Amino acid sequence: MTFEEQLEEYQRIIGDVSFPTVKKWKEAHPAGKVVGMFPVYTPYELAHAAGMLPVGLYGAGGMVEIDHADSRIQSFVCSIARSTLELGLRELTKDFDVLWFTSICDVARNLSGVWETNFPKQAVRYIHYPQNMGSPAARTHYRAELRELVTMLEDAGGRKITDDAIRKSIALYNEQRRLCAEVYEIKRNAPWILSTYEAYVLIRVGTLMPVEDHIPILRSAIASIGERKRPPRDFVRVILEGSFCEQPPLELLKVLEESGCAIADDDLLLHTRWFTGEVPEDGDPLGALASAYIDTTRYSSVRHYGPRSRKAEFLKKIREQNVDGVIFAAPKFCEPALLDYVLFKDELEKAGIAYLGFEYEEKMGVFESIRTQAETFVESVMFFS
Amino acid sequence: MDQHHTDEQKFRFQGTGRDLQKKLLTGWYDRLESAADDGRKVAYLFVPGNVAEFLRVFDFELVFPEVNALQCGVRKISGDLILKAEDIGYSPDVCGYVKNDIGMMLAGNTGPSGHKLPKPDLLLCTYCGCTTFIKWFEALAHFYDVPLVMLDVPYMRSGELGKDDRDYITAQLKELIPLCEKITGKKFDHDKLKTIVGHSREAEEIWVQMLHAAKHRPSPFDAYFEAVFFMAPIYVLRGLPECTGYYREAMKEIDERIEHGVGPIPEEKVRVVIEGPPPWPHFRAFWEMLKKWGVCSVASSYSKVGGFWDHGFRHDPDRPLESIAEYCLTCYTNLSLPMRTDLLRKYAEEYSADAILIHSVKSCRSFSVGQADMRDQFTRVWDIPTLLVESDLADPRYFQAAQLRNRIDAFFESLEHKRLVQA
Numbered sequence: 001m002t003f004e005e006q007l008e009e010y011q012r013i014i015g016d017v018s019f020p021t022v023k024k025w026k027e028a029h030p031a032g033k034v035v036g037m038f039p040v041y042t043p044y045e046l047a048h049a050a051g052m053l054p055v056g057l058y059g060a061g062g063m064v065e066i067d068h069a070d071s072r073i074q075s076f077v078c079s080i081a082r083s084t085l086e087l088g089l090r091e092l093t094k095d096f097d098v099l100w101f102t103s104i105c106d107v108a109r110n111l112s113g114v115w116e117t118n119f120p121k122q123a124v125r126y127i128h129y130p131q132n133m134g135s136p137a138a139r140t141h142y143r144a145e146l147r148e149l150v151t152m153l154e155d156a157g158g159r160k161i162t163d164d165a166i167r168k169s170i171a172l173y174n175e176q177r178r179l180c181a182e183v184y185e186i187k188r189n190a191p192w193i194l195s196t197y198e199a200y201v202l203i204r205v206g207t208l209m210p211v212e213d214h215i216p217i218l219r220s221a222i223a224s225i226g227e228r229k230r231p232p233r234d235f236v237r238v239i240l241e242g243s244f245c246e247q248p249p250l251e252l253l254k255v256l257e258e259s260g261c262a263i264a265d266d267d268l269l270l271h272t273r274w275f276t277g278e279v280p281e282d283g284d285p286l287g288a289l290a291s292a293y294i295d296t297t298r299y300s301s302v303r304h305y306g307p308r309s310r311k312a313e314f315l316k317k318i319r320e321q322n323v324d325g326v327i328f329a330a331p332k333f334c335e336p337a338l339l340d341y342v343l344f345k346d347e348l349e350k351a352g353i354a355y356l357g358f359e360y361e362e363k364m365g366v367f368e369s370i371r372t373q374a375e376t377f378v379e380s381v382m383f384f385s
Numbered sequence: 386m387d388q389h390h391t392d393e394q395k396f397r398f399q400g401t402g403r404d405l406q407k408k409l410l411t412g413w414y415d416r417l418e419s420a421a422d423d424g425r426k427v428a429y430l431f432v433p434g435n436v437a438e439f440l441r442v443f444d445f446e447l448v449f450p451e452v453n454a455l456q457c458g459v460r461k462i463s464g465d466l467i468l469k470a471e472d473i474g475y476s477p478d479v480c481g482y483v484k485n486d487i488g489m490m491l492a493g494n495t496g497p498s499g500h501k502l503p504k505p506d507l508l509l510c511t512y513c514g515c516t517t518f519i520k521w522f523e524a525l526a527h528f529y530d531v532p533l534v535m536l537d538v539p540y541m542r543s544g545e546l547g548k549d550d551r552d553y554i555t556a557q558l559k560e561l562i563p564l565c566e567k568i569t570g571k572k573f574d575h576d577k578l579k580t581i582v583g584h585s586r587e588a589e590e591i592w593v594q595m596l597h598a599a600k601h602r603p604s605p606f607d608a609y610f611e612a613v614f615f616m617a618p619i620y621v622l623r624g625l626p627e628c629t630g631y632y633r634e635a636m637k638e639i640d641e642r643i644e645h646g647v648g649p650i651p652e653e654k655v656r657v658v659i660e661g662p663p664p665w666p667h668f669r670a671f672w673e674m675l676k677k678w679g680v681c682s683v684a685s686s687y688s689k690v691g692g693f694w695d696h697g698f699r700h701d702p703d704r705p706l707e708s709i710a711e712y713c714l715t716c717y718t719n720l721s722l723p724m725r726t727d728l729l730r731k732y733a734e735e736y737s738a739d740a741i742l743i744h745s746v747k748s749c750r751s752f753s754v755g756q757a758d759m760r761d762q763f764t765r766v767w768d769i770p771t772l773l774v775e776s777d778l779a780d781p782r783y784f785q786a787a788q789l790r791n792r793i794d795a796f797f798e799s800l801e802h803k804r805l806v807q808a
């Protein structure tokens with residue numbers, strides 16, 4: 001298969017709400033357990049160390065009608081929450097044994113409660129991430145939280161998880177993160193060689209398979225991309241902000257790129273780039289994960305960043321990426337993204353940086369208005385700035 | 386003696402709760418208005434799980450943005466303020482309280498009572514469940530350019546109080562002492578904290594008696610529509626002697642009602658438990674829709690948003706910081722959805738309610754996401770008639786009076802019908 005054909009195959013996997021890769025894994029590991037990971041960041045390492053398959057739960061990407069979920073959560077809610085529940089109610093997630101939600105927002109929090117009530121056979125945990133990063137006590141508390149996750153997995157899997165196993169998993173995920181960063185480096189330096197759309201597919205498919213299988217995929221992809229001969233194009237360099245949880249329709253990424261935007265950086269699939277450095281592979285592994293979370297996490301709208309400044313990091317990113325503007329693409333009803341939009345745009349206005357803001361939903365059929373907005377944005381940046 | 390005269394003797398305390406509450410709150414707003422001139426320092430914090438006792442040690446004046454927002458709602462000015470916030474880019478779909486508050490700030494920070502509100506010297510975000518709290522104070526920190534401190538309160542995921550969780554909060558409070566000392570120039574005084582916590586405890590004792598009084602038939606007061614007034618002092622003035630004094634006086638009003646067998650409506654026909662915050666801009670209209678059917682609320686979750694006492698918790702002068710930590714953990718907004726569902730079901734039982742009414746607030750996902758599932762549990766698993774209606778707590782655009790009335794009428798009519806059939 002050519003690299004392009006492989007990408008098509010990955011895209012098919014991503015769009016298949018019956019989780020074909022999970023089914024295949026279950027067949028090969030009849031006693032194996034599957035752990036569903038709701039975005040934005042979840043410690044995949046722990047599930048892996050337990051010999052389980054961690055799987056990203058990113059909603060249904062518009063592939064199912066919301067028929068049943070509306071009777072459980074009202075319609076004033078982002079699509080990812082509703083469609084994820086819809087998958088559950090349609091029994092498409094019945095292969096999942098454990099589900100993890102995290103303290104990203106009120107919706108994810110309550111969804112975890114709804115899940116607990118409606119799917120008593122699955123073990124559900126709402127993970128509390130520390131929000132007071134300036135407190136030394138936060139480290140201890142979060143380490144204890146991780147310990148509880150380990151215990152939960154031990155109960156589900158019926159076997160102990162050793163520190164050594166966690167250290168090995170950390171090393172593998174470090175490798176995956178390194179390779180993802182490399183992919184991002186390519187698209188940042190030469191967006192005509194690798195589009196964001198392609199990078200996305202390549203990384204997203206990794207949330208649906210064992211990390212051991214994804215690493216070679218990334219390696220061979222990086223090699224194939226290196227052989228691509230594509231002439232440089234004129235782009236407006238932008239940062240995409242706000243798509244950290246519910247993922248925008250793939251079509252939307254295409255439309256932005258076709259309109260002339262090169263997305264130098266974004267917050268898609270943030271968990272693969274969550275840490276700015278490597279997680280230590282020696283010493284106390286839970287302590288290492290806890291410290292990584294507190295000291296080396298990227299900023300995001302779903303966690304309080306103090307005492308560090310999120311705005312400063314945001315502006316630093318803009319400078320470092322040398323971009324011409326920012327595109328805020330937020331899921332409809334997503335409070336963390338929509339509330340931050342005002343603060344970030346305020347900073348951009350002060351700094352005289354161009355931006356464009358719009359909302360998306362999973363089930364979005366028509367992109368023409370966004371295309372027009374993006375084209376106008378590109379023109380205004382190219383000709384008037 | 387004429388009838389009028391007898392009633393006057395019988396009912397000497399009616400209206401005390403409301404009038405005294407108004408007086409106390411006006412006094413509080415007066416203090417806030419003059420704070421800057423007098424050099425008193427101001428901390429902003431949230432009602433749920435608030436650490437008022439801790440801050441009072443440093444003589445901080447306290448501002449609760451949600452209280453301002455709800456009062457703006459009651460005074461029907463929230464609609465315009467929300468539009469002001471939307472003008473600077475806030476989405477129509479985000480929490481109405483946040484927009485109300487930011488709109489108020491943009492309009493010069495004059496509070497709902499006409500008082501000028503002071504700028505914060507400290508933003509203390511007590512993260513008790515609602516994640517929008519964090520986003521709200523991040524926005525205030527941005528606009529006011531003042532320090533934001535997080536008090537990270539782990540979410541209650543099971544009924545058990547975790548020692549780790551309590552220790553974590555206590556440690557954070559201790560870590561906060563130097564900053565508070567620096568801002569206010571006042572030393573932390575452990576004995577003073579004990580005294581303040583002692584005042585809280587006394588007030589809490591009486592507040593619980595009041596809540597439990599709703600077990601009477603008829604209930605002497607409405608545990609939703611009236612409780613929202615009676616509860617104000619326990620949330621915003623807790624720890625002050627005048628707060629305790631308030632409950633002593635207010636309880637006389639309730640005792641008097643019990644003595645004479647009267648309640649908030651002429652005839653109590655249906656007892657309900659209500660879940661969710663009220664539609665402040667249409668508070669009266671909503672109440673009238675229910676009064677029409679002789680509905681009295683005997684318990685509500687909203688009266689527990691700030692904190693919980695009716696199942697045993699008290700602030701404790703012997704363990705002041707620890708009990709403050711426990712208070713943060715157990716307020717209603719910090720309980721998981723299954724815990725909330727369970728609590729409402731228990732209320733229905735303890736207070737002999739006939740039905741549960743859920744007022745779902747569109748822009749408050751913290752409360753509303755999953756309420757449809759709650760309703761399903763109540764009706765399907767426990768066979769408790771449950772009505773869910775939707776509007777908003779701040780945004781008048783979401784209050785569809787005719788539609789609400791229809792749903793309410795249909796529900797209580799069928800409840801009445803069922804009773805007739807059963808009788």
Ligand code: SF4
Binds near residue numbers: 078080334335
């Ligand atoms: S899309 Fe936004 S609101 Fe929805 S679950 Fe994710 S962070 Fe929460």
Ligand code: SF4
Binds near residue numbers: 451481515518718752
């Ligand atoms: S989302 Fe609800 S609980 Fe949270 S701040 Fe807004 S009104 Fe309050």
